Amino acid sequence: MDPEVFFREWRRRGPDERRSLERARALAEVLRLPDADRPVLAVVGSKGKGTAAAYASAVLAAAGLRTGTVTSPAYRSNRERIRVDGQAIGEGELEHLAGGLQDAMRRLPGRTRGYLSPSGLFLLAGALHAREAGLDVLVLEAGMGGRSDEISLFPPTVAAITPVFREHAGVLGDTVAEIAVEKAGAVAPGTRAVVSAPQTGEAAAAIAETVRQITGGVVEPEAPPHAGCGLPARLLPAGLARTSAETGHLAALRFLKALGRPAPEAPRLRAVLETITLPGRLSWHTVPGTGTALLADSAIDRAGIAAALATARDRWGAIDHAVVCLPDHKDLDGAIAELGDLPVTYARLPYDRLRFSHPLPEAWDVADAADLTPERLAGLGRRLVVLGTVYFVGLVLDTVDAGTERLFQVP
Template identity: 40%
Template sequence: MTSHAAIVPGADSPELHALESSTAFREWTARAPGQRADRQRAVHLATALGLDLESPAAALGVVGSKGKGTTVAYASALLAESGATVGTVFSPGLITNRDRLRVDGAVLPLEEYAALLERVDTALRALPEPVDGYLAPSGFFLIAGLAHFAAVGCDLLVLEAGIGGRRDDLSHVALTGLAMAEVFLEHTDLLGDTIGQIADDKVGAARAGTRFVSHLAQSAEAEQVISRHCDEIGAERMRVDSAMRAAYAGMVGEGLGGVNAAHGLIAGRAMLAALGRAAITDEQVRVAASRVRYPGRLSRHDLGSSVVFVDSAVSREGFANALRHVERETGGAPALTLVSVPSTKDLAGFRALADELTTPVVFVRLDREHLHYPTRDEWPGDWATAAELPALLRSAPTVLAIGTASFSADVLRHCGVDTDRVF
């Protein structure tokens, strides 16, 4: 194993990547073909580290198909503005895996982060060898985060799910509240074949003892599932509609990002109320919202003579919203659009909008085997590899880079964006 004392600082440090590979990603890398995650591994690991998942610091969980990260960032900023020390787990990180774990918006110091990985991996290696499945990397980082937050005395936690809710390791944590972003068909091989089944899995992260579930407006089928689950566990259901979000319109951006940002602020306020803490003032909310710096969500970056807009959208609606945003900012369509979405997302919606554009659209395939990219027949237009991405970003005066969080992370890295703090 790489010693953390030998790690060279930097987002692309080979030494840090090697340490993460040998710790957080070790069981995932060694998984057998077709093998799935064993949810009990996270429970056993927590026990080995002396953590009580039934009695953590008060925690807000965040689930959904898209918009979770924005919700997490704004909820965390609001709770920190209230005077609490806030531990946050993002899944995934903005640019690196180190980005996943934060205290009051800041990443852990490099040596502290490396020592945490080694400590958690030592506990994991002491467990019996996995038989029924592996510990998912998202589960490793979740448990690592909880261990660190307990050690430094965080008052409140905001925890983003990896995939799903009931099937995710987040469901092992006793949550005070659950915030649910938009739900659409995704990961049907894991979560279910219908919107109702997927919504049921995601809201399943809330269980008896969870005091509230806040959720954005959903399909009728999904809302019925959410309502039924809240009734079953005795949780208050908060439907965050446009009327409720109106009070936050001047504090957050437009479009889907603004919707999720407002939801984060609302869910943060709901957490304070559920815990009987002093209510935060509107001015404090404005300050909290103004402090958030969460790139990759309709963010704008200068790269030489190019202006690059980056958005982590994987639906036709999100793509259309990003195109409207670029037009508002520049007065026209992007000179070049770079798309990177797997077949499991709204590939058909992306193709339909791409066909309507009169400016070039290029599909970028990253070196990520788990993302299930389309074949050349599924995207017959222009095609590029990850190695071509740096040159493409500098090849036009205005570039829209849109797709998965992994794609946004690569683009932000090439743009030299600093993600050490999100607020």
């Protein structure tokens, strides 16, 4: 079965057409989802969702629960969007799930307005796989929103909220507060706990009020302790990802408590967390066949870019070149300010939905992302920093043959 089914309606969407949550809900009903036998830990936010989902999943797997994880987008393969105990599913399993979705989609009424989004279809496929494989729990990462995202079809036992900022303005809301309300809207009346990363005052107030309204005042958002989550620094990622990792860790502990399960024993938890790899999140690589070292990070704003550059300089002392891919709707002004006098190659992606028209510094080179071969990357220097959207960083990870099959290992 062709996995193209995940993208078919999205690719055929009309001008200004948006995804249809109602159509996704109808498809979920045909698939008999959600499945009450598999409790859900939901992860929403503007940045760091993948890190929080990885750490939450690792904690739950260390506690002895067979854990399904659905994240979006993928890096090198769409199989990575659906994992069991950290391992990406196989090609045959993905094809089987695509067939199940296609059969169910044939039972829907004819499409009139609104399409089934790829991230929503992978979410449904991941839940379907969890049922067929007899998994114990699900960790689900939202695609773009919360209340309007397909993740809202799966009432969570616990929700984790990573940092929220003014992302997708005009789509999710016009202000940080409105966007925070949208994200927190993934919480359900039966949610037992909400763990929120430290937020700006505007976002924190909006999240707290939304959670109170939905849960009838039963649940108050909780943040990781100011002194950290109690894990050694060596078990946590560097830079801004640390906050999301701590949020995922605490959310998993609250999830286990809600299920009446004990937290994993410290030695076992350490053994699992020591194996965590976060591709494209301050991850280190080597360009094949060369001596060129590369730091890859899906930073899309000034703070993230500053953290990535500081991490690279801390290890290398200096950076030879930066490769950046930030469409117009990302914080390109912030990137320009942080990159300063560094040599930069600005990469563009060939998608009509993304605009690359922002004025660039005259000294920057411009290239198509597809032209960034190992040879071209190696020609830029021996210490490279690659920054930008998750999709672009994934293309570079594929170019350097980075390992992305497993997020963590369970002894």
